[in-house]
Amino acid sequence: MIPYAVFLVLFVVLPLFVIISYAFTNGNGEVSFENFIHFFQNRKTIGTLLYSTAIAVLTTVFCLLLGYPVAYILAKGEIFREHSLLFLFVLPMWINFTLRITAMKEILTFFEGNLAYHPFFNTVFCMVYDFLPFMIQPLYNALTKLDDSMMEAAQDLGANRLQVILKVVLPLSIPGIVSGITMVFLPSMTNYVVLDLVYNSTYIMGSLIGSYFSAYDWHNGSVISLVLLLIICMITFISNRLTRFEPEPETKKRRTA
Amino acid sequence: MGNDILIELKNIKKVYDQDTLVVEDFNLEIKKGEFVTLLGPSGCGKTTILRMLGGFDKPTEGTILLDGVDITDLAPNQRPINTVFQKYALFPHLNVYDNVAFGLKLKNMTKFERDKKVRKVLELVDLEGFEKRSIHTLSGGQQQRIAIARAIVNEPEVLLLDECLSALDYKMRKEMQLELKSMHKQLGITFIFVTHDQEEALTMSDKIVVMADGEIQQIGTPEEIYNEPANLFVADFIGESNIFHGRMTGPKKAFFCGAEFNCVDPYQKGTVIDAVIRPEDIKITEVEKGQITGEVLSADFKGTFYNVVVRSGKTEIEANSLKYYEPGTEVGMKIAADNIHIIPYDNSINHYDGMVYGYHEGKGLQVAFADFTWYVEPERVFPGASVKDGVVVDASGNAIRVDDVRVEAYIAPTDMKLSDDAEEGVITGNIVSFLYVDDHYTYTVRTKSEEDYVVDDVDLWNQEDFVSLVIPEDKVTFRVVRS
Structure with missing residues (x-):
């Protein structure tokens, strides 16, 4: 218990406290909201927020659209019920991602010539490539846990293949979808290394923090970190709500009444 | 009860993963409105038969007819058959109403009509007013009833029930047995029930199909099965x-x-x-x-x-x-x-088809049977034979053909012994069944190659036990098969 508490204080509470204190102070060490006002009034930061949200949303959507069928086939397909195939998709996760992106950069350069002409496309493309395994893994887990008899029951009651997927598989794999989205959405808002590696001149939230910090502006950098933290909290809150698809049993209340 | 046949299973054979035989030579006729129980120990293939009727598995060979129409390759959603699954398989994301109405919603039906049907079927299973309840708030017995309601609301011609009472406690099970029986009477449709519980089968069924090892052991009314068991397996499995x-x-x-x-x-x-x-x-x-x-x-x-x-x-x-x-x-x-x-007495036990593959100087006749390839003295296979100048000859000195000669090997159950020391015996296997006869146990041991050996032993072993078979080589007898 105690080592855990020490760990928690040292690596979670303290850094958070440092970030918060930086965010709410100015260069002279006085408490102020200047940094926040600066963030929300500055067109550049708001623009970056929107831009990276767009990237993150697109990346997540593509990862989901690509990852779901793959996870489904891996988990439920009759021919592919082999762990070795999942392995094939998870394997890239074990290669350093800068290496992977550098390799992808070469491929993109071959097709596009100058990478600077398609910054948005390149960013989304590389992020989808990078984060796809993070989407597949939780989806695969959720789908393998899904009892085959559920699908058989739906079929038995008259559902065709598509109806089985829409009415049973999809709703029952929502927990997997939610955790896949959280796994992909957040990194794709902040992982500016991907952008840097493909010689990108555009900015996402991560790059913004990076640029503030490298200019020793801890205060504005911390504000952005806090804003991101807030977004994370919101997404987690919403997804927790979504995952709990059955409401608390009503009968319990009735019994006590 | 009509006399017309509703379902016909013809020469059904099912092989899993290319080499695991689960069901073989399965023939069954089921009449309209009958309550048929497939009864047998776990792994006997009864659930496989049910799954083939439901359309979840396809037989490797054979045909399934429903009302004379071949439905072997029909998908589950195209069959007028509904299933109550072993663990109920209720949809956790839907409430009771949506679970029961799942099948109706897939058909073109007005909401009014649907509501009426759901209400009626919930009444039938004694759970009226439960429409809005979440599945998680139901007890095992209630879930069971909802699973039945969800299946019969579609008015199937056949209802399949897959060991669906086994999760309930004793008293609840007894109650559900009687309720299922009265439901069967009320609905007048065909029930096909799978269980390993002989008491359940005897209580509920019009007809019992006793299965073991993927084969039908006996088909009959509960009385016939109990009073006139067709073989020792049935006698031992049903009752004491x-x-x-x-x-x-x-x-x-x-x-x-x-x-x-x-x-x-x-x-x-x-x-x-x-x-x-x-x-x-x-x-x-x-x-x-x-x-x-x-x-x-x-x-x-x-x-x-x-x-x-x-x-x-x-x-x-x-x-x-x-x-x-x-x-x-x-x-x-x-x-x-x-x-x-x-x-x-079953005379075929412990008889194995074998083949003689020639005479090897210094070793003897090479005989292959069951799991073994042995070298034996020629006179054990060919009575009166002897070896002269490296050639096997009969009593009158004429050479005998010893290549590719079909033989039959036999070992008496009393001549073998079981051991838990893998080194002691000549082959290992698992006990697949045993009976107590007179003063000893009769075990059937199955080896990896799916050969069965029947062994008499006074010691008590258990089903599934991994044992080593001690076969004294000189106790095996051979007989040439003339074709």
């Missing part, structure tokens, strides 16, 4: 039974357990038989009135009777009696002729 090994000593006379008994089965004199006698059919009497006598070993109270174990000679006999007998008491036992059920 004493099994005695013996032979016929005349028409309707059998000798076993050290005495001659009158019986009603007319087998030929000399036929080797097994006699099956239910404990409740053995009447304990005074010593001098008994056909056989023995000493009481134990008497256990079973509620309505005592289960008395009597030792007669080396044989232990179970008898049910209303009276208590002190262990150590000498008693007599009487068995009425019509309570003795005679089953002719």
Whole structure:
């Protein structure tokens, strides 16, 4: 218990406290909201927020659209019920991602010539490539846990293949979808290394923090970190709500009444 | 109940993963409105049959007819058949109403009509007013009822029930058995029920199909199955039974357990038989009135009777009696002729097809059978044969063909032994079944290559036990098969 508490204080509470204190102070060490006002009034930061949200949303959507069928086939397909195939998709996760992106950069350069002409496309493309395994893994887990008899029951009651997927598989794999989205959405808002590696001149939230910090502006950098933290909290809150698809049993209340 | 046949299963064979045979040579006719139970131990293939009827598995060979129409390759959603799954498989993301209405919503039906049907079926399973409840708030018994409601609301011609009572506790199970039976009467549709519980099968069914090892052992009414078991497996699996090994000593006379008994089965004199006698059919009497006598070993109270174990000679006999007998008491036992059920002994056991692959100087005849390739003396396969100048010759000195000669090998069950030391025996396997006969156990051991060996042993082993088979090489007999 105690080592855990020490760990928690040292690596979670303290850094958070440092970030918060930086965010709410100015260069002279006085408490102020200047940094926040600066963030929300500055067109550049708001623009970056929107831009990276767009990237993150697109990346997540593509990862989901690509990852779901793959996870489904891996988990439920009759021919592919082999762990070795999942392995094939998870394997890239074990290669350093800068290496992977550098390799992808070469491929993109071959097709596009100058990478600077398609910054948005390149960013989304590389992020989808990078984060796809993070989407597949939780989806695969959720789908393998899904009892085959559920699908058989739906079929038995008259559902065709598509109806089985829409009415049973999809709703029952929502927990997997939610955790896949959280796994992909957040990194794709902040992982500016991907952008840097493909010689990108555009900015996402991560790059913004990076640029503030490298200019020793801890205060504005911390504000952005806090804003991101807030977004994370919101997404987690919403997804927790979504995952709990059955409401608390009503009968319990009735019994006590 | 009509006499017309609704379902026909013809020569069904199912092989999984290319080499695991689960069902073979399965033929069954099911009448309209019948309550049929597929009964057997786990792994006997009963669930596979049910899954093929539901459309979840396709037979490797054979056809399934429904009302004379081939439905073998039809998808589950195209069959007028609904299933109650073993663990109910209710949809956790839907409430009771949406679960029950799942099938109706897939059909074109007005909401009014749908609501009416759901209400009616919930009434039938005694859960009216539960529409809005979440599945998680239901007890096991209630989930069971919802699963049944969800299936029958679609008005199927056939309802399949896959061991669906096994998760309930004893009392609940008893209640559901009766309810299912009355539901069957009320609905008038065909029920096909799968269970490993013989009592359940006897209580509910019109017809029982006893299965073991992917094959039908017996088809009959509960009474037929209980009173006239077709073989020792059925006799042992259904109810309690004493099994005695013996032979016929005349028409309707059998000798076993050290005495001659009158019986009603007319087998030929000399036929080797097994006699099956239910404990409740053995009447304990005074010593001098008994056909056989023995000493009481134990008497256990079973509620309505005592289960008395009597030792007669080396044989232990179970008898049910209303009276208590002190262990150590000498008693007599009487068995009425019509309570003795005679089953002719299965002569095919431990006979293996084999092949002679020539003579090898210094080693002997190479014989391959079952799991073995042995070198044996030529005269054991060809009586009177000897070896002359490296050639096998018969008694009159003529050379005998010893290449690719078909033979049959036989080992008597009493000549083999079981051991738990893998090194001691010649091959290892698992016990797939066992019976208590007279004073010993008869085990069937299955090796990796799916060969069965029947072994008599006095020690008690358990089903699934991994054992080593000790086969004395000189006890195996060979016989040339002339084609």
